[in-house]
Amino acid sequence: MTAQSLAKEVKTLVSLPEVTIRLTQLLESPNSTNGAIGEVIINDPALTARLLKLANSAFTGLPYKVETVSQAIPILGREAIRDLVLATSVASTFRGIPPELVDMERFWLNSISCGVITRSLAFRCRIFENELLFLAGLLHKVGRLVFYSCRPDQYRHVLEASNHGEDAINQAEQRIFGFAHAELGAELLRNWKLSERLQMAVAHYLAPKEAPANHRKNAALIHVASALAASIEPSVNPSDVMSTEKTGFDKGAWELLGLSLETIPGIIQDAWVQAFEVFEIIKPSFAVIH
Numbered sequence: 001m002t003a004q005s006l007a008k009e010v011k012t013l014v015s016l017p018e019v020t021i022r023l024t025q026l027l028e029s030p031n032s033t034n035g036a037i038g039e040v041i042i043n044d045p046a047l048t049a050r051l052l053k054l055a056n057s058a059f060t061g062l063p064y065k066v067e068t069v070s071q072a073i074p075i076l077g078r079e080a081i082r083d084l085v086l087a088t089s090v091a092s093t094f095r096g097i098p099p100e101l102v103d104m105e106r107f108w109l110n111s112i113s114c115g116v117i118t119r120s121l122a123f124r125c126r127i128f129e130n131e132l133l134f135l136a137g138l139l140h141k142v143g144r145l146v147f148y149s150c151r152p153d154q155y156r157h158v159l160e161a162s163n164h165g166e167d168a169i170n171q172a173e174q175r176i177f178g179f180a181h182a183e184l185g186a187e188l189l190r191n192w193k194l195s196e197r198l199q200m201a202v203a204h205y206l207a208p209k210e211a212p213a214n215h216r217k218n219a220a221l222i223h224v225a226s227a228l229a230a231s232i233e234p235s236v237n238p239s240d241v242m243s244t245e246k247t248g249f250d251k252g253a254w255e256l257l258g259l260s261l262e263t264i265p266g267i268i269q270d271a272w273v274q275a276f277e278v279f280e281i282i283k284p285s286f287a288v289i290h
Contacts, residue, residue: 001177001178002178002179003143003179003183003184003186003187004187006146006150006151006177006184006187007146007184007187007188007190007191008191009146009150010146010149010150010188010191019040019044019047020085020086020089022040023037023040023041023081023082023085024082024085024086026040027078027079027081027082027085028078028082034070034073034074035070037073037078037081038069038070038073041069041073041081042069047084047085047088048069050084050088050281050282051069051072051076051081051084052066052067052068052069052072053277053280053281054072054076054080054084054278054281055071055072055075055076057274057277057278057281058273058274058277059116059274059277059278060075060076062075077131079131079132079135080131080134082131082135083115083131083134083135083138084281084282086135086139087112087135087138087139087282088282090139090142090145091108091282094145094148094149097145097148097149097152098148098152101148101152101155101156101159102144102148106233107141107144107145108279108282109232109233109275109276109279110141110229110230110232111137111138111139111140111141111142111229112138112275112278112279112282113228113229113232113271113275114137114138114140114141114222114225114226114228114229115134115135115136115137115138115225115278116134116137116271116274116275116278117137117224117225117228117229117232117267117268117271118133118134118136118137118221118222118225119131119133119134119137120267120270120271121221121224121225121257121259121267122221124259124263124267125217125221125257125258125259127217127218127221129197129218132195132197132198133201133218133221133222135194135198136197136198136201136202136205136218136222137221137222137225137226137229139185139189139198139202140182140185140201140202140205140222140226141181141185141226142181142185142188142189142202143180143181143182143183143184143185143186143187143188143202144181144185146181146184146185146188147173147177147181147184151177154176154177157172157176158172158173158176160172165248166248170182170206180206182202182203182204182205182206183203185202185203186199186200186202186203189202197215197218200212200215200218200219201215201218201219201221201222202222203219204216204219205219205222205223205226206223207219208220208222208223208250208252208253208256209252209253209256216256217256217257219253220253220254220256220257221257223249223250223253224249224253224254224257226249227248227249228249228264228267228268228271229271229275230248231268232268232271232272232275232276
């Protein structure tokens with residue numbers, strides 16, 4: 001078994017909804033109009049509601065109210081709308097995973113938090129692929145959803161290492177399957193025809209220094225953001241996250257970003273509000289978590 005062959009199995013179990021595929025094609029086509037995109041969105045009331053909630057959230061920080069889809073599209077931009085569409089579709093696609101394997105509320109809160117923090121870190125690093133990197137952060141652990149869906153019995157053996165932290169889980173994945181969730185997730189994103197830069201950021205986020213030079217910084221952003229995202233929990237005080245000793249990320253990855261540790265509390269504070277708001281938009285039934 002390889003990461004490629006397991007990712008291909010997902011096609012027989014789950015697939016992205018047709019409206020997602022259609023809308024993604026429109027959003028990525030330079031020839032499509034905002035009017036055509038809007039027509040697809042307004043025919044899906046749930047997506048329309050989520051789009052307007054996102055436009056009026058702290059994620060965008062607008063000083064005025066956005067009331068229509070036609071207003072929201074140019075304000076949010078096509079990439080942000082694509083992110084919302086893909087995120088809600090992936091969340092729906094992987095329903096029904098046994099709760100003893102994963103707490104899906106916590107999984108999606110962590111994933112969204114990673115996306116929000118990646119976006120914030122990228123801005124501070126003057127990397128202007130914010131939306132692509134938000135999506136990479138959001139989907140950085142999607143490979144685990146494939147494991148849970150396709151190999152639940154084997155993954156129970158991986159979870160025996162869960163009391164020893166993330167590194168132990170990653171090592172158990174490698175030992176049992178021959179590859180970890182990062183490689184598997186990147187293969188799934190490749191099957192979904194998402195960008196190579198997104199694939200590579202996910203593929204190498206566990207070990208950014210091993211990434212090709214032109215993808216190393218993006219992988220480091222996801223690596224750091226993933227560690228910081230663990231602090232976005234109802235029981236954690238974000239002001240306590242102050243140093244690499246508490247955050248758990250690799251110091252070498254942090255050095256690739258060239259930022260001061262003093263930026264971390266502000267990043268966490270900003271992400272705290274944004275992550276919970278986006279969480280409610282993508283998974284509204286889970287809003288009770290906080």
